[in-house]
Amino acid sequence: MGVVKREKTETGMGRGFRIGKLGLALTGSYLGYQFQNLFLDEHERSGKRKAYQTKAAHYIRAELESLKGPVMKLGQILSMQSHILPPEALSELANLQMRAPAMHPTLARAQFKASLGKFPEEVFRDFCAEPFAAASLGQVHRAVTKDGLEVAVKIQYPAIRSAIEDDFKLLRSVAFPVRLAGHTAEAMIAEVERGILEETDYLNEGQNIDFFREQLQPLDYVRVPFVHWDLSTAKILTMSFIPGKPLQDFLGNGKPSQDIRNRLGSRLLESFSLQLHGIHAIHADPHPGNYLIETDGTIGLVDFGCVKRFTAEFIELNRAFRERIWLRGEEHARRFACLIWGEDVVSKPQIAEKLLKQAIDFYEMLFPEANSGANVVDFGDGKILKTMFRIWDDCLRNKTINPEFAFYSRAEMGLYNLLHVLGAKINTSAALKKVDDRPTKKCGQDQIP
Amino acid sequence: MTPLKVKSRSGKRAKNKEKTQREILRAALELFSKKGFFRTTTKEISDKAKIAEGTLFNYFKTKEDLALYFFEQELVGLIEWYRDQKKLHEAPLTEKLFAIIHGHLERITPYEEFVGAVYLRALQPLSKLNLLSLDTQELNLRYLRFVQQILRDAEVKGEIPKLGDFGAYAFGLFHLAIISYWLQDSSAGKENTLALLDRSLKLTNSILRKGAWEW
Numbered sequence: 001m002g003v004v005k006r007e008k009t010e011t012g013m014g015r016g017f018r019i020g021k022l023g024l025a026l027t028g029s030y031l032g033y034q035f036q037n038l039f040l041d042e043h044e045r046s047g048k049r050k051a052y053q054t055k056a057a058h059y060i061r062a063e064l065e066s067l068k069g070p071v072m073k074l075g076q077i078l079s080m081q082s083h084i085l086p087p088e089a090l091s092e093l094a095n096l097q098m099r100a101p102a103m104h105p106t107l108a109r110a111q112f113k114a115s116l117g118k119f120p121e122e123v124f125r126d127f128c129a130e131p132f133a134a135a136s137l138g139q140v141h142r143a144v145t146k147d148g149l150e151v152a153v154k155i156q157y158p159a160i161r162s163a164i165e166d167d168f169k170l171l172r173s174v175a176f177p178v179r180l181a182g183h184t185a186e187a188m189i190a191e192v193e194r195g196i197l198e199e200t201d202y203l204n205e206g207q208n209i210d211f212f213r214e215q216l217q218p219l220d221y222v223r224v225p226f227v228h229w230d231l232s233t234a235k236i237l238t239m240s241f242i243p244g245k246p247l248q249d250f251l252g253n254g255k256p257s258q259d260i261r262n263r264l265g266s267r268l269l270e271s272f273s274l275q276l277h278g279i280h281a282i283h284a285d286p287h288p289g290n291y292l293i294e295t296d297g298t299i300g301l302v303d304f305g306c307v308k309r310f311t312a313e314f315i316e317l318n319r320a321f322r323e324r325i326w327l328r329g330e331e332h333a334r335r336f337a338c339l340i341w342g343e344d345v346v347s348k349p350q351i352a353e354k355l356l357k358q359a360i361d362f363y364e365m366l367f368p369e370a371n372s373g374a375n376v377v378d379f380g381d382g383k384i385l386k387t388m389f390r391i392w393d394d395c396l397r398n399k400t401i402n403p404e405f406a407f408y409s410r411a412e413m414g415l416y417n418l419l420h421v422l423g424a425k426i427n428t429s430a431a432l433k434k435v436d437d438r439p440t441k442k443c444g445q446d447q448i449p
Numbered sequence: 450m451t452p453l454k455v456k457s458r459s460g461k462r463a464k465n466k467e468k469t470q471r472e473i474l475r476a477a478l479e480l481f482s483k484k485g486f487f488r489t490t491t492k493e494i495s496d497k498a499k500i501a502e503g504t505l506f507n508y509f510k511t512k513e514d515l516a517l518y519f520f521e522q523e524l525v526g527l528i529e530w531y532r533d534q535k536k537l538h539e540a541p542l543t544e545k546l547f548a549i550i551h552g553h554l555e556r557i558t559p560y561e562e563f564v565g566a567v568y569l570r571a572l573q574p575l576s577k578l579n580l581l582s583l584d585t586q587e588l589n590l591r592y593l594r595f596v597q598q599i600l601r602d603a604e605v606k607g608e609i610p611k612l613g614d615f616g617a618y619a620f621g622l623f624h625l626a627i628i629s630y631w632l633q634d635s636s637a638g639k640e641n642t643l644a645l646l647d648r649s650l651k652l653t654n655s656i657l658r659k660g661a662w663e664w
Contacts, residue, residue, distance in 0.1 A: 101651070103647070106551065107544075110547075114643060115637070159641045163644075
């Protein structure tokens with residue numbers, strides 16, 4: 001037992017122990033915190049809570065980092081969606097990438113054959129045995145096709161789907177303390193499970209890539225790879241190689257000027273807004289490694305495993321924000337609140353009013369009206385992120401969570417985090433208008449693969 | 450000069466013998482894959498190999514002898530293949546051990562049904578194919594020495610603590626267990642076997658490295 005317990009990532013059993021330990025540790029201290037609440041006055045309560053938050057944040061981050069498996073993403077989303085973490089930890093969590101165990105060259109080659117029926121050296125002119133990047137659920141190798149085209153080959157760790165299904169069985173039991181406190185509905189876990197299981201199907205990801213490449217065509221600075229369907233399966237994805245440096249390397253090398261950072265930030269926001277308002281589906285894995293930046297400012301988008309397609313209600317909600325529907329009277333404002341938090345919110349008018357005000361203020365902070373005088377938003381100062389966390393905190397405390405937001409919030413926070421890292425100063429309303437002015441591809445919900 | 454001639458003649462004879470043995474095995478494997486190990490008769494094998502049934506018995510007394518010859522050929526092939534993998538010799542121990550079992554599985558994949566039948570037969574205590582039978586000992590020893598050498602190299606490099614002869618035995622049993630699992634594995638491309646193999650080797654390696662083995 002002792003030996004297995006020391007294991008960090010290799011086995012389901014070891015992972016189970018760690019998840020259990022994480023759940024237990026949180027249960028213990030969380031219940032302890034709730035119990036102590038009964039005996040503390042308001043001032044002491046706040047201090048105690050802060051101490052708990054710091055401890056829990058540290059604990060969750062360390063545990064999730066060591067897990068690295070499929071369960072990490074759920075932990076990441078749940079942590080980001082719960083009010084137990086301070087903003088600093090949330091921001092770090094947004095950068096965590098779901099990683100499967102690393103594969104040595106012999107295993108990667110064996111898995112390639114198991115899925116495609118042939119060894120890499122039989123189908124490629126050249127295949128690099130060592131991976132050049134980690135990807136969600138697998139790793140990426142460089143290769144050259146027989147026609148001489150440079151490609152990136154994503155290979156999934158074997159049997160990861162069944163491992164994920166097992167992890168969710170475990171998580172449903174260990175997430176109990178969180179559900180107990182009323183913060184995580186079964187609907188939320190189911191939504192996250194759906195999203196992660198979808199990621200295990202690389203053919204689905206290939207279709208996402210084809211879809212986004214076509215839909216993002218209006219943005220000439222965004223590059224999306226081509227899929228080599230003849231060299232792809234549910235577990236192998238062969239794509240054209242996208243040059244460029246991961247965002248963090250781009251920032252680290254050569255220290256780009258404020259002007260370049262602003263331009264890049266503006267492009268990231270524009271691309272996100274086009275997906276949100278024009279395409280109605282977003283690339284929902286905002287890990288900085290998924291953005292490959294070239295020296296001319298071209299942004300290569302990779303890893304389309306996690307894509308969130310919007311429901312009709314969500315599309316209506318986004319439109320309502322854009323049109324500042326709350327200015328049209330109480331009836332519209334009520335409808336708006338229902339779209340965000342569900343019909344139940346009407347029965348709590350005071351909470352609804354408070355949440356609505358926060359959401360509107362946040363939107364005005366993000367996209368100030370042209371005549372307000374504050375056209376440029378500074379993402380570097382962290383105010384946006386902090387406000388967003390506070391809103392979530394209130395939503396969760398008031399049990400107004402909407403599962404539809406699980407992946408969207410992660411993508412949105414990931415974007416603001418990227419802009420924060422960039423230290424970008426952006427005229428957000430102008431960026432949004434640019435999206436409106438561009439001729440977009442006509443598409444609806446039914447066209448999304 | 451004369452002794453050389455004798456040697457050459459006996460060498461040629463041995464080569465011919467080996468050629469016939471291989472031809473018989475090839476014919477037998479073809480029939481096993483069509484009709485199954487148990488339902489194929491020695492008459493059918495000799496007909497297919499275009500030899501008299503009596504000649505077949507000169508080479509293999511029973512189908513079990515044929516199966517033993519098959520595994521011997523596979524082991525020789527596996528050892529030769531491993532020796533040629535120069536890059537692999539520089540890899541960590543877990544990758545080497547993974548490659549040995551995976552390489553073996555790749556070799557026997559075309560004969561999966563036959564291997565399954567042989568495994569069943571080997572469970573019988575009186576079978577020549579039984580792990581404890583004297584007939585399998587020579588094969589076992591060759592295998593154990595091959596693995597032992599790899600483990601010793603890892604010991605010298607400090608990758609694992611000293612395991613003595615036990616290490617090779619334990620790996621041999623693990624190898625057999627993985628083949629049993631592989632025979633039952635119905636996952637696409639038998640990827641569950643790959644995951645099991647990878648995880649068990651990593652776990653074992655991790656336990657050994659952490660010194661839990663030393664007492």
